[in-house]
Amino acid sequence: MATLEDLGVSAFINIVGAFAFLILFAVLRIQPINDRVYFPKWYITGGRNSPRVRGRGVGKFVNLNLRTYFTFLNWMPGALRMSESEIIQHAGLDSAVYLRIYILGLKIFVPITVLVLLVLIPVNVSGGTLLNLKKKIMYSDIDKLSISNVNAGSQRFFIHLLMAYLFTLWTCYILYKEYDNVAFMRLHFLASQNRCVDQFTVVVRNVPHVSGHSISESVEQFFHRNHPDHYLGHQAVYNANKFAKLVRQKERLQNWLDYNQLKFERHPEKRPTTKRGFLGLCGERVDAINYYRERISELDEKIAYERQRILKDPKAIMPVAFVTFDSRWGAAVCAQTQQSKNPTKWLTDWAPEPRDVYWENLPIPFVSLSIRRLIISIAVFALVFFYMIPIAFVQSLANLEGLEKVAPFLRPVIEIKVIKSFLQGFLPGLALKVFLYILPTVLMIMSKVEGYLSLSSLERKAAAKYYYFMLVNVFLGSIITGTAFEQLYSFIHQPPTQIPITIGVSIPMKATFFMTYIMVDGWAGIASEILRLKPLVIYHLKNMFIVKTERDREKAMDPGSIDLPENLPSLQLYFLLGLVYAVVTPVLLPFILVFFAFAFLVYRHQIINVYNQEYESAGAFWPHVHGRIIASLLIAQLLLLGLLSTKKAANSTPLLIILPILTIWFHKYCKSRFEPAFRKCPLEEAMEKDIMEKASEPNLNLKAYLADAYLHPIFHSFDEEEEKIEVRVDKGQSHIPSPTRSEISSESPPHYVYHYEFEP
């Protein structure tokens, strides 16, 4: 086990690493050539069109103003300058609520840290077991500050007990306040939102097939009958897989055409050519521009035909529809009630906003959905608990002998000693690395198979799966494997129910490991997040090789959303560590505090300058965050119970059992108190907005506004302008654009863009 000196060395290395990342970031950030990597959000919102620091010649790519190099930490105050309401306007509520998780961490752990430093550490140090005894197991210096240092059977454990109570109460109090706050923010956000199509829309699934009626007719009839006063219309969902393929094909060709035209513009002396055959590598050589034009017009015909086919063929309509209502009240009623006598038909739910819809999952029938959930939950269980088995299998295949057998020509290379030892050390780890790298993708695919309707819920479900994985394999895995080496003997001779006690006992011994983990993953890891090394490299590579047109450049620049499926679980792991170690090894807490504060700054900066949320779920992930912190509290309490029961502080056990019961009750109470705000829309709210809108815009043509909001995105993807107008003219209605939220946010608030212009 690590001593204080080892820990100091580790801390030094990680702090130096983090600073190196920060300095590198400071240098790279102000180079005009990297501007699109470090400030893409401003390009997307329209706040910027080109790098601000502009020079000539080399200055176009490299920043020659030396003064800017010395202020390399000034992004930190910059990140704090924007207020929360500005962040909500700039990046959406999801981002603002995400940042509140870090604030929540600070709010919970700052007072706890103060308390443990003042009370618990002195109690532990003066406990003095380890000063007197030499045990079989080596203890580190850190243990002098932990609960291990207190004599078994000591009355001091009542102080630990009291602390456990105080920490639980404090955590619950802060959680309650924060849940209240986030629920209020969400309701306020939804209330102050401009008119959105999703407020008026309900998605209905499992529309039954009635012979002699098309799906559209059934939907029309059903809602006309059962919601006569509020039903407005519906939007069918088409099975457009083939169409999507054609559109993708056309886009690719269009790109090539653009590229060749640009090339021709730059070098008008030479018309570009290409070959007709496979991938342009073989076949007759032809004029490229003409060739692509030809092929595009061919495709256009096909697409138009396919489009007509889909729109006319009743079989292309899936048994799903987006049903729109003439008021928010009508939509709220339809989304929350059961429609049909058969509860598996006509399932209604809130429509996600159009950007958020995961179209592929819409037509899954009820029975299939239920079977998919079963299969995926078994698969997740297997993945979490047995993931080492296939990896060990791959590792056993991927050793050197196996490699030599498969590829004998590599033998001379492999037999070189340096390479051999490198490979032998490297190959077994590679399988694990590859697995861990693709794990989030695998989990996301699993969530997709489960059949959730919106991207936001897919991300939340993937995050939940990742959390289980982290909990079992990072948290419990580190503790049990560690003890398996140290206490193997006592371990295999205990019955299975003793495991919680064993874990509880070995918790204090693992404190230094987790401290190092926090420094590597939390400190240096977060510093590398701000550096964005991978996107930087990829962007420049793409810029060099792939980017042909302005559209390509925008694609290469796209920063994507915050990676919630990965970030939420790792954040929740820090809460778990903090709560588990708060009573046991309090010196771990300052490490966590540093993480929360630093990560808060970094992510605030990233949200302002980099990430661009694809959709807005209005903080829908908060109940999950809350629930997992409660779970962490429960785990911490059970492990403390296990630990204390071995410390002969047995009379404290009944006192500790009360804690989990109260915590579970608190969770249930919070669930019924706040969760409906995240799942349902209160009628009071809907009615309020309806009345306000009627007063302010009495002549609003809602039908036109909602007309094709939920058209499959591929129908929008090209010829957008003409098509839309055409559709509207067809319906003989006035032209009112139907903006999605992204358009709103990009149009509306320009004031802070300027006031933020000074920053870097």
Place this chain on the structure above:
Amino acid sequence: MATLEDLGVSAFINIVGAFAFLILFAVLRIQPINDRVYFPKWYITGGRNSPRVRGRGVGKFVNLNLRTYFTFLNWMPGALRMSESEIIQHAGLDSAVYLRIYILGLKIFVPITVLVLLVLIPVNVSGGTLLNLKKKIMYSDIDKLSISNVNAGSQRFFIHLLMAYLFTLWTCYILYKEYDNVAFMRLHFLASQNRCVDQFTVVVRNVPHVSGHSISESVEQFFHRNHPDHYLGHQAVYNANKFAKLVRQKERLQNWLDYNQLKFERHPEKRPTTKRGFLGLCGERVDAINYYRERISELDEKIAYERQRILKDPKAIMPVAFVTFDSRWGAAVCAQTQQSKNPTKWLTDWAPEPRDVYWENLPIPFVSLSIRRLIISIAVFALVFFYMIPIAFVQSLANLEGLEKVAPFLRPVIEIKVIKSFLQGFLPGLALKVFLYILPTVLMIMSKVEGYLSLSSLERKAAAKYYYFMLVNVFLGSIITGTAFEQLYSFIHQPPTQIPITIGVSIPMKATFFMTYIMVDGWAGIASEILRLKPLVIYHLKNMFIVKTERDREKAMDPGSIDLPENLPSLQLYFLLGLVYAVVTPVLLPFILVFFAFAFLVYRHQIINVYNQEYESAGAFWPHVHGRIIASLLIAQLLLLGLLSTKKAANSTPLLIILPILTIWFHKYCKSRFEPAFRKCPLEEAMEKDIMEKASEPNLNLKAYLADAYLHPIFHSFDEEEEKIEVRVDKGQSHIPSPTRSEISSESPPHYVYHYEFEP
């Protein structure tokens, strides 16, 4: 352990007992004097006003027609003569669905029994372990037919495994069909029901106090605003405790007055007198009729005053209201949606039908409700697991020495040897008997404290608690205490996770115990149910001493509802026994079959002739029945897993683990497929009925119909006729009576009453 002979003796005794009860029943039933005990339902529905077999003189009380004595079993075909739809009309859907539980038992266990008799028992008998080995533990002959008779490690266990699969599949199939059927019956019943006030009414709880507004104003305003198109009115709930007390007082006096007036009519020569003082025992002697008249008129004034006070005082209005809508659609929408931004305010739910409301629980606020649930769940846990502790304590106090100390004057009596030994054997048992006797009442009080709104849900919750008690103390308790005597040594040396295995192993040894249990509780117990010995005695006692007026006689005759909180759990215990022993000791199954068939007949007879349901929940308890049978399946599977793992049939374990997973999935599927039919009202249904009603009765005055449907029952309880008319005249609306379901059922279908007249 019992041998086959012991079992035969026990069976003989119980069968004789059951027959004795049946013959006694046959004799007592046809005595005119008992007619009101054995056929009260016909008196209540108005099918009978006096005993049918009427003689003169002694014949008024005793049946002298000898011929009727010989047909003592003819109630059985009589019980089967009524069809299910007639039962629904006669006794309500609850009763019909209750009977279906027995049918379900027969449907599940008849094919299983046939299969085990043909396949499993031959396999077990030819297994032959116990024929060869003498074990430490004594085995009974029954064990030759059970799984214990198969050699450890035998391949024959795969037959048991296959059977476990077949039984699970068959049970699930039948459960699915039955759930489907009951859900259909419920929907059909609700759809074909006449107009009921509860279809238009929603109960809203936690109405917030707004300063300057009364509760009524708040409700009016809120629903006018948020349900403008459908809101009709609301009925406030008054805090009428004092009023109820006065009314009860008046009723008592009224009864005395009636009694004295009757007495005076019979003996006109002597005016009855009474004393003014305490309980009529002391004080001045006065004329009774005048005295009671005087006191009643005094009370009338008080009541009128109190009534005015309650109706005027805004503080007497509780923060609860029954809100009525102009259509079923409006009520369905309001009941299923969230009203307010704060999910703990304006909680709406379906109103139970007026007879079913438990008024005392209406005004409990949300936080208090949540705390009550926590406390009660802890209390139930303690009651289930530690109920022996207080009983042992009471027993230790209630021994003879303690008794002698408390009451020294009893010493000479106690010291008599016969009495002493009787008391020593009797007293310790008494505490337990008393506890078990009051247990259902205690559980019902607990459910009331939990704050459920309707009598039907109170009964369901009490039944759930009783089921946990039975499961732990009757099922597991019998098995573990049994083995504690037999296998104490091996027991205390096993870690706690071994307990399921230990239980699984001792399950076959307990088969004879449960067979005896089934015969005592299931056969003889059910026969005593039909005899109604307790109500018979109580009725005659009351008739002799208390009954003064016709109203008293009706009260004494009242049979009440089927005792669901006690009957459902014991029924579910039989399902558990059947499923657990189906694979392990198949000879138990015929005993269970006899129980189901016999109990079905008896309860069918009782429902037709005796019980009178207080309310109608339209089979709302079915999801609980279904859920508990699924739980029984899971328990059976786990115990089989434990049993087989000790039989060195270890390679079967993975195959068995699939079963519980599939069962849980099946349960989840059924839950989402059918449960909404029991919890929610589909809009399609509501709209259909609305449209039909509008077509058939276009001029219906709903407001008048709903006017005082949910008036607190005590306001109805006297002066009913004048008051009601008065209220209606006040509102200046046409007189439309608002019948509750009981009135409907008593008025409408007289045809089968006649056709059933021939029966006994």
